[in-house]
Amino acid sequence: MNQPVFVSGTQQSIVVPRDATTIYLLRIADTCLILAQRLSEWCGHAPVLEEDIAMANMALDLLGQARALFAHIGQRPGIDLDEDRLAFLRDERDYFNVTLVELPNGTSGRRDFAFTTLRNAVMATFLKLLWERLSSSSDEAVAAIAGKALKEARYHQQHAGEWVVRLGDGTDESARRLDAARQRLWIYVAELFDADDVDDAAEAMGLGPRWSALHDAWHAEMAILFDEARLPAPTTRPSAFRSTGKIGRHSEHMGYLLADLQYLQRAYPGGVW
Amino acid sequence: MNGAALDDLPHTTRIERAWAVLRDVLDPEVPALSIVDLGIVRDVVERDDGALDLVFTPTYSGCPATEAIESSALAAIDAAALGPAHVTLRRAPAWTSEWISAAGRAKLRDYGIAPPGRALADGTQPLRFVSRAAPPCPRCGSPRTERLSAFGSTACKSLHRCLACREPFEHFKPI
Numbered sequence: 141m142n143q144p145v146f147v148s149g150t151q152q153s154i155v156v157p158r159d160a161t162t163i164y165l166l167r168i169a170d171t172c173l174i175l176a177q178r179l180s181e182w183c184g185h186a187p188v189l190e191e192d193i194a195m196a197n198m199a200l201d202l203l204g205q206a207r208a209l210f211a212h213i214g215q216r217p218g219i220d221l222d223e224d225r226l227a228f229l230r231d232e233r234d235y236f237n238v239t240l241v242e243l244p245n246g247t248s249g250r251r252d253f254a255f256t257t258l259r260n261a262v263m264a265t266f267l268k269l270l271w272e273r274l275s276s277s278s279d280e281a282v283a284a285i286a287g288k289a290l291k292e293a294r295y296h297q298q299h300a301g302e303w304v305v306r307l308g309d310g311t312d313e314s315a316r317r318l319d320a321a322r323q324r325l326w327i328y329v330a331e332l333f334d335a336d337d338v339d340d341a342a343e344a345m346g347l348g349p350r351w352s353a354l355h356d357a358w359h360a361e362m363a364i365l366f367d368e369a370r371l372p373a374p375t376t377r378p379s380a381f382r383s384t385g386k387i388g389r390h391s392e393h394m395g396y397l398l399a400d401l402q403y404l405q406r407a408y409p410g411g412v413w
Numbered sequence: 414m415n416g417a418a419l420d421d422l423p424h425t426t427r428i429e430r431a432w433a434v435l436r437d438v439l440d441p442e443v444p445a446l447s448i449v450d451l452g453i454v455r456d457v458v459e460r461d462d463g464a465l466d467l468v469f470t471p472t473y474s475g476c477p478a479t480e481a482i483e484s485s486a487l488a489a490i491d492a493a494a495l496g497p498a499h500v501t502l503r504r505a506p507a508w509t510s511e512w513i514s515a516a517g518r519a520k521l522r523d524y525g526i527a528p529p530g531r532a533l534a535d536g537t538q539p540l541r542f543v544s545r546a547a548p549p550c551p552r553c554g555s556p557r558t559e560r561l562s563a564f565g566s567t568a569c570k571s572l573h574r575c576l577a578c579r580e581p582f583e584h585f586k587p588i
Binding site for chain 2: 173187193194196197198199200201202203204205207208280281283284285287288289290291292298299302363
């Protein structure tokens, strides 16, 4: 009688060191990973076939970027973890992506193309600027990953930007949906540019920029886009609300997302294709 | 490669033969092209321990063909009795479509895929007004074409249509 290949059961979580370099790099890798997960949920559900393909392709690029960073992080001294364990076996508080990327693709269980599109534009613009700076990182492996990712982020930004303009300058309904998306996601944008010790350390090491240093360039590019899309100028008004995914404290959506993401490795430890 | 040493040898060197083998390893997603035509193979070196080091630069971060390319390259090297060999990924400088050889471009066109134009240094034109010269139709040669989809069947291609002969075609994106 054949024995089952996998021992079904629970897979223990891994713990990652919390030094500034690891956290700084995990913030980028996790942001790419979780956005890839959200984009891949569109596969088979996008409003038109071309955008179904586009979202799957962008998800693949983001996943590849995350994977390269995980592989690099996993080889750092004292870590010794492969990219799969890093991607799939952490607890929620050990993921350091910005909250914006973990938000569902719509509200009340309904996918919303305008929300996903605007989030893609926000994130691709941000990531493009970040990869630009990282391509001169003191960490050569990070610089090499960034050099490649930069080209991909530019294409994503152009694609998302075209759709933001098409929706904002389109029908009354598309403009209304885009503006609703803007209002919903904008309170999560400030987190991108929050500074902290991790950023200070990364800047001091030459590893990468403080994310706050990207704000002005990001804002200028978003302003051009919003103007074309007939959206009100992007503001970054101070708000009492602050999302905190970057420090491991996530929204209520993250647990459900991780359940989906981790299911296979948790249920079938070490399972491979 | 050491040119002086080559002259002394009656037969081709192991490294030359390895290049010849790799020139026949096709990209699984663009089977018109070999991985050498595509510019993925950056170097072949013999290591001190006698193993061949195949130095590859992947095209896209998430290209699902990367592993298939590595294993088919290693299998081909083994089949030609040139092993043992290893693949090393070299990520910098990043792969660019400029590395596709002239022969590779001709093969793409013959296969019905419009080859990439010049990769633009488009960092300063971020949002939407990137100059996107329409690729000429690989079938009838007409410059009157339009883009149907920014993304295609693989990460490296977009989808277009010729307005003259009405045929759809794929375009290898310039990056």
